[in-house]
Amino acid sequence: MARDIRKMMQEPPKEFQKLPKGHEARFEARLNKVFSPGDRTAEKKRDTFFFLRVAAMIVVVLSAGYLGYQKLTEETTNALVETPVKPDENVNENVAQITLGDISPDLKKVEEFYLTGINVQMASLQTTDENKEIVTGYMQRLAELDAEYSRLNKELNEVGPTEASITALIDNLKLRLDLLFKLKNKLKELKNQNNEQLNSIEA
Template identity: 40%
Template sequence: MPQDIKELLKMETKQVADKMPEGHEARFLEKLETELPRNQKLSWSWMRVAASIVVILGLGFGTYKYFEKPVAIQVVDIETETSSEEITSKTLGDISPDLKKVEDYYLANINLELSKVSMTPENKELINSYISQLDALNKEYKRISVELTNSGPNELTVNALITNLKFRLNLMYRLKEQLQTLQTTDSITKRTNI
């Protein structure tokens, strides 16, 4: 049953040209209003405004943090009571990997020995005196590190840093020996008193 295409197109245009029944649009709008009232549109509009404000605040905060200049930290030297900008100093590890190994070895051993120390009322004064000596050596190490940063690596400053680390480790060993001696004398004293 072949049909002519021209006739099919004529019939199609005829069907399209037909109008909708009268009142169809009004009935459709009425049904639409009952299903989706206009109040609901208003209730969602405040959510859109709130979401927009949150997005704008978030973008503003992110932009502020991205473009924020780092705050300069002031360091006050207690001994000279002068203020200076924080100085980033080089360490032995910045010079070479081998020196970093040496520095890490000493610092790990110093921290290990320091962690083994237990403070009691009997040894508190002794430990505090050694800690103050360690602090002095640590300040000196930082000063030498600043010198290393300013003048560049040379044999004298590298040796001074390594010697400082050795002194600190030896200081910890002496503290350990002193504590053992103190503990031994305390135990002997307790035995004789019994």
């Protein structure tokens, strides 16, 4: 099929085929349809709406992030502010208080174990008119032990942790818990005696 260009140039030009009637009008109508000003406006509107949606989503995400950050910092601030601090008159306020838990994690576990046990036993005590004297006596002894515990803590902060002070603190906690167990057993015995007396009276 390759033809020599020189020969093609020497040949007389052929007449071009004429386009069918109405071809030009149909072609122009198609162009107008594709590139009509109405479609361009709709396309611009679509682009505008797309960018508006993207902008709205960005605003929503940033707002949610900001509000979440504010909420978290507010909770942290409230937690720090609302922590009650009980000042101890005997200890200098500028000095940080040392507890058993600050010395070692094992001592912290021991201290938490005894303090939790003491709190549970204290919460479960039921005082009645019949056992009021016994409970009052034990409570006075517990108050003395509590004051002794505070004194030992003060000594721990002033002198520093020694084996003797640590042992004394743990023994104090142990003694308070044992005392509460004895009180509970005493109250059970008293209750059982009262029940036996009631049963013997009824019989």
